[in-house]
Amino acid sequence: MTTAPERAIEQRDELGLPADPFGSGQVGKPVLRYGGGDRASGAQRFVADLVFPGALQVALVTVPVGCADLLGIDTTAARAIPGVVDVVTPADLPSPMPRFGVSHVDRPVLADGRVNYHGEPVAAVLAETADAAQAGARAVVVDYRELPGVYSLDAALADGAHLVQDPSIRPGHALAETNVLEEAHYTWGDVEAEQQRADVVVENTYTFPMVTHFPIEPGGTVAVPTDQGGLDIYSPVQHPYLLQRTIASVIGLPLNQVRVFAPDPGGGFGGKQNPKLEPLLAFLALRTRRTCRIVLSLEETFQSMRRAGCRISARTGFTKDGELTFHLVQADFQIGAYADVAPRVMGKGSYVAAGPYRIPGVRIDARAVVTNTTPSTAFRGFGSPQVAWATESQLDAGARELGLDGLEIRRRNLVAKGEPFVRGESAAAADGEWIQSLEKAAELIGWDTPLPPGRGRGIAVGIKPGATSGLSQSLVRLLCDGSAIVYAGTSDMGQGARTLWQQIVADELGAELDHVSVVSGDTGTVPFDLQTSASRSTVFMGSAVLEACQDVRRRVLELYAESTGMDPSELDERPGVLVTPDGEISLPEAARTALGSLRGEFIGQGTRRLRGKSKHPLGGDAAFYEFNATAIEVEVDRETGELLLTRHVTVSDVGTELNPLQVVSQDEGAAIMGLGHSQMEQLLLDEHGRIRNLGALDYRIPTFKDVPVELVSAAVENHDGPGPYGSKGISEGALLCTAGALGAAVTDATGVVIRDLPLTPERVWTALQHQH
Amino acid sequence: MTTVPTEDLQTVTLTVNGSERTVAVPPHRTLLDGLRDEVGLPGTKSCCAEGECGACTVLLDGKAVNSCLVLCVEAEGHEVTTVEGLSDGGLTDLQEEFLNAGAVQCGFCIPGQVVSAEYLLRTNPSPSEPEIREALSGNLCRCAGYQRIVRAVQATAARRNGQ
Numbered sequence: 001m002t003t004a005p006e007r008a009i010e011q012r013d014e015l016g017l018p019a020d021p022f023g024s025g026q027v028g029k030p031v032l033r034y035g036g037g038d039r040a041s042g043a044q045r046f047v048a049d050l051v052f053p054g055a056l057q058v059a060l061v062t063v064p065v066g067c068a069d070l071l072g073i074d075t076t077a078a079r080a081i082p083g084v085v086d087v088v089t090p091a092d093l094p095s096p097m098p099r100f101g102v103s104h105v106d107r108p109v110l111a112d113g114r115v116n117y118h119g120e121p122v123a124a125v126l127a128e129t130a131d132a133a134q135a136g137a138r139a140v141v142v143d144y145r146e147l148p149g150v151y152s153l154d155a156a157l158a159d160g161a162h163l164v165q166d167p168s169i170r171p172g173h174a175l176a177e178t179n180v181l182e183e184a185h186y187t188w189g190d191v192e193a194e195q196q197r198a199d200v201v202v203e204n205t206y207t208f209p210m211v212t213h214f215p216i217e218p219g220g221t222v223a224v225p226t227d228q229g230g231l232d233i234y235s236p237v238q239h240p241y242l243l244q245r246t247i248a249s250v251i252g253l254p255l256n257q258v259r260v261f262a263p264d265p266g267g268g269f270g271g272k273q274n275p276k277l278e279p280l281l282a283f284l285a286l287r288t289r290r291t292c293r294i295v296l297s298l299e300e301t302f303q304s305m306r307r308a309g310c311r312i313s314a315r316t317g318f319t320k321d322g323e324l325t326f327h328l329v330q331a332d333f334q335i336g337a338y339a340d341v342a343p344r345v346m347g348k349g350s351y352v353a354a355g356p357y358r359i360p361g362v363r364i365d366a367r368a369v370v371t372n373t374t375p376s377t378a379f380r381g382f383g384s385p386q387v388a389w390a391t392e393s394q395l396d397a398g399a400r401e402l403g404l405d406g407l408e409i410r411r412r413n414l415v416a417k418g419e420p421f422v423r424g425e426s427a428a429a430a431d432g433e434w435i436q437s438l439e440k441a442a443e444l445i446g447w448d449t450p451l452p453p454g455r456g457r458g459i460a461v462g463i464k465p466g467a468t469s470g471l472s473q474s475l476v477r478l479l480c481d482g483s484a485i486v487y488a489g490t491s492d493m494g495q496g497a498r499t500l501w502q503q504i505v506a507d508e509l510g511a512e513l514d515h516v517s518v519v520s521g522d523t524g525t526v527p528f529d530l531q532t533s534a535s536r537s538t539v540f541m542g543s544a545v546l547e548a549c550q551d552v553r554r555r556v557l558e559l560y561a562e563s564t565g566m567d568p569s570e571l572d573e574r575p576g577v578l579v580t581p582d583g584e585i586s587l588p589e590a591a592r593t594a595l596g597s598l599r600g601e602f603i604g605q606g607t608r609r610l611r612g613k614s615k616h617p618l619g620g621d622a623a624f625y626e627f628n629a630t631a632i633e634v635e636v637d638r639e640t641g642e643l644l645l646t647r648h649v650t651v652s653d654v655g656t657e658l659n660p661l662q663v664v665s666q667d668e669g670a671a672i673m674g675l676g677h678s679q680m681e682q683l684l685l686d687e688h689g690r691i692r693n694l695g696a697l698d699y700r701i702p703t704f705k706d707v708p709v710e711l712v713s714a715a716v717e718n719h720d721g722p723g724p725y726g727s728k729g730i731s732e733g734a735l736l737c738t739a740g741a742l743g744a745a746v747t748d749a750t751g752v753v754i755r756d757l758p759l760t761p762e763r764v765w766t767a768l769q770h771q772h
Numbered sequence: 773m774t775t776v777p778t779e780d781l782q783t784v785t786l787t788v789n790g791s792e793r794t795v796a797v798p799p800h801r802t803l804l805d806g807l808r809d810e811v812g813l814p815g816t817k818s819c820c821a822e823g824e825c826g827a828c829t830v831l832l833d834g835k836a837v838n839s840c841l842v843l844c845v846e847a848e849g850h851e852v853t854t855v856e857g858l859s860d861g862g863l864t865d866l867q868e869e870f871l872n873a874g875a876v877q878c879g880f881c882i883p884g885q886v887v888s889a890e891y892l893l894r895t896n897p898s899p900s901e902p903e904i905r906e907a908l909s910g911n912l913c914r915c916a917g918y919q920r921i922v923r924a925v926q927a928t929a930a931r932r933n934g935q
């Protein structure tokens with residue numbers, strides 16, 4: 001058996017890296033954030049900070065209900081307002097109404113005869129000033145007839161329910177006449193026999209609320225018509241290349257005529273992945289031949305993205321020794337009015353609904369249910385937090401029946417590395433020694449130490465499949481003075497991707513850290529990257545950047561040989577150096593010699609492609625799994641139902657920490673975001689489908705005063721990931737199982753079991769009142 | 773809000789980051805709008821526009837305020853310091869400590885955080901951890917777990933107190 005550090009060194013040897021991984025290099029060090037100075041000083045330009053002289057300001061017209069037929073739109077009063085230049089209604093757009101979408105092409109550019117959610121734009125006002133545009137939007141008179149929309153899972157699934165989507169959109173689809181957009185089914189083992197074998201069975205229903213991303217930067221888009229008849233689009237989008245493709249296809253332009261500039265998002269969390277209002281702005285700009293700009297209010301941002309709420313019914317069996325025998329799950333995701341990427345969230349989330357456990361009999365049935373609510377989209381965790389809430393709570397329910405604790409029941413069932421936890425045709429095996437994270441979390445929370453009355457502890461684990469296919473391409477230019485420029489299309493929304501590219505290039509090309517710059521956010525200059533999501537960038541783009549550096553080194557070697565008259569076989573290259581018969585010379589020095597008096601540069605290219613599998617229900621095997629164990633200690637105030645988190649421990653299996661400072665920052669941020677949906681966050685609707693808590697006043701996210709007294713974040717490193725230097729994707733892990741850990745801690749402290757999130761003081765207090 | 777014809781523009785003279793500035797704004801426009809759109813200082817960010825997130829925090833006569841809750845005309849004759857005015861080009865010690873602590877992620881909330889923290893340290897040079905949490909509780913951050921920001925403020929206090 002080799003130890004982890006030995007394995008790391010062997011692996012680095014295979015990769016041609018210096019044996020001491022982190023001795024002199026930048027990779028592995030807590031290098032400060034690339035671009036951090038601009039962010040701290042206020043110099044960073046977000047999309048709303050860009051100045052477009054003469055741009056038309058756009059305001060959206062909406063109706064105050066969640067479901068209605070549009071009978072007519074009177075724009076006369078709006079047009080009369082000074083400064084208003086145009087009012088665009090659905091009648092002004094091509095017919096049939098252009099639609100777009102990731103999973104289904106179902107989202108109209110403007111409401112198509114019917115409003116399907118509160119906040120769906122029905123018209124747009126264009127004016128010389130934002131004030132005039134707003135006044136114009138208020139002056140548009142929309143005649144509509146409210147319909148009995150479906151705003152909850154129950155309403156959508158009831159017999160004879162109003163159909164959110166026209167059945168003709170899904171011709172021939174078995175579910176076309178229902179509000180179920182798609183289903184997923186995973187099953188393995190002899191479920192009947194395993195039910196017989198169980199000594200203890202627990203059966204419960206859990207709910208997970210609809211929550212909103214609440215990036216501190218609200219959304220916005222600017223569309224600029226170009227002289228060539230194309231468009232430049234500015235958007236804080238996480239997937240600039242997907243946006244480019246969407247705009248090109250709805251407008252009917254070649255890709256080269258659509259250039260997307262993607263200023264760094266001020267927080268994305270999945271909410272800024274997919275196109276929202278950009279197609280509308282594109283039509284407006286083409287129609288007016290002027291730059292059109294919209295900056296959303298926070299309220300409008302809430303109305304453009306959210307996480308799918310979920311209801312999960314689970315029946316779970318255990319032997320008397322605490323071994324899981326079967327797990328049956330029915331998970332209904334409330335996805336909203338249009339598909340966006342929600343069917344995939346449902347499919348990918350429910351794929352891991354049996355958790356990272358050894359369970360012989362499993363049946364998982366999941367549905368993506370459309371309702372007249374804001375379309376849901378990707379949100380950190382991508383469906384996993386919803387199902388983990390139920391599965392982890394079921395484990396604790398079984399443990400209580402069996403007289404085991406939360407740690408022991410997980411120890412007995414967690415799969416070992418290489419062992420399958422999804423079986424059957426789409427099997428998946430653990431890609432890490434996940435028990436290490438569990439044990440470390442238990443140790444850091446002091447699992448076995450006694451607690452004072454009123455306090456409790458809970459522990460939970462979570463997994464999330466990483467990307468199942470992907471393509472990232474990058475270019476690296478080594479300039480004649482030894483500095484370098486990296487072109488990588490990853491969106492840096494705070495996770496710090498550019499810092500990693502800088503570290504990798506510094507080590508691989510022997511450049512000073514601050515002599516490496518990164519260009520991103522412009523489809524006109526930066527090569528293709530599929531997307532920035534699923535914690536994929538370190539693994540995919542990181543590998544592409546690494547390969548581009550290796551390409552540069554090969555080119556240096558070749559030109560050095562040519563210019564010195566040596567035979568290339570006499571030379572070798574390694575990270576940062578060229579090896580000659582006389583010894584090593586630094587790569588920048590070799591490059592200078594090779595380039596000679598004409599100067600110039602070396603351009604290297606790197607590609608990382610993972611092809612999917614068409615037969616796999618997820619479209620391919622996950623490149624890696626994010627795994628996290630969270631342990632929480634809580635004190636419950638029985639008088640008020642308030643929870644004081646005394647200690648919160650999160651441990652993630654990260655492969656290799658390329659930048660420990662960024663790993664810990666991401667982990668802590670995810671942990672607190674997880675506490676948000678566990679403790680306080682939920683979108684509330686009224687009987688007209690209106691969001692009641694639109695905006696920061698009524699929708700609460702954690703503040704400085706809500707975070708745990710002690711927040712401890714640790715990583716397990718076995719250098720066994722598929723990314724550069726054995727890294728894995730991180731940044732979602734720490735919120736996968738916060739709810740389970742918190743719920744278990746509250747039960748441990750009080751004896752009450754709550755199965756509906758969030759655990760607000762009111763909910764906890766009410767449960768305590770009903771305890772007897 | 774109704775549209776305001778140009779003749780309703782109000783002239784406001786205020787001192788921004790040490791320089792006197794005169795801007796013409798409609799009376800309902802906030803100081804946040806004035807600073808971003810008229811003075812041309814977009815370092816102060818807009819998020820909630822209702823005094824709940826702290827992204828728009830500036831110092832008004834040395835006191836931290838949400839600039840989205842102050843009308844621009846109310847700032848007539850007053851002194852405003854924005855994030856751009858905290859330093860002369862480079863970074864302040866506080867901003868450096870934000871970076872060292874790993875407190876800066878997407879950065880959108882950071883100008884507001886930095887201004888609030890600067891106000892705290894000017895009024896309470898050795899704040900306790902609960903005092904820091906209290907003072908910054910009006911500044912939301914969706915990226916960080918907040919404790920790195922707390923550490924940055926503590927490190928700056930230690931640095932300023934010569935420790």
Ligand code: FES
Pocket residue numbers: 817818819820821822823824825826827828829838839840841
């Ligand atoms: S924008 Fe002023 S407090 Fe949120």
Ligand code: FES
Pocket residue numbers: 216266267494875876877878879880881882912913914915916
């Ligand atoms: S750093 Fe992104 S919101 Fe605070």
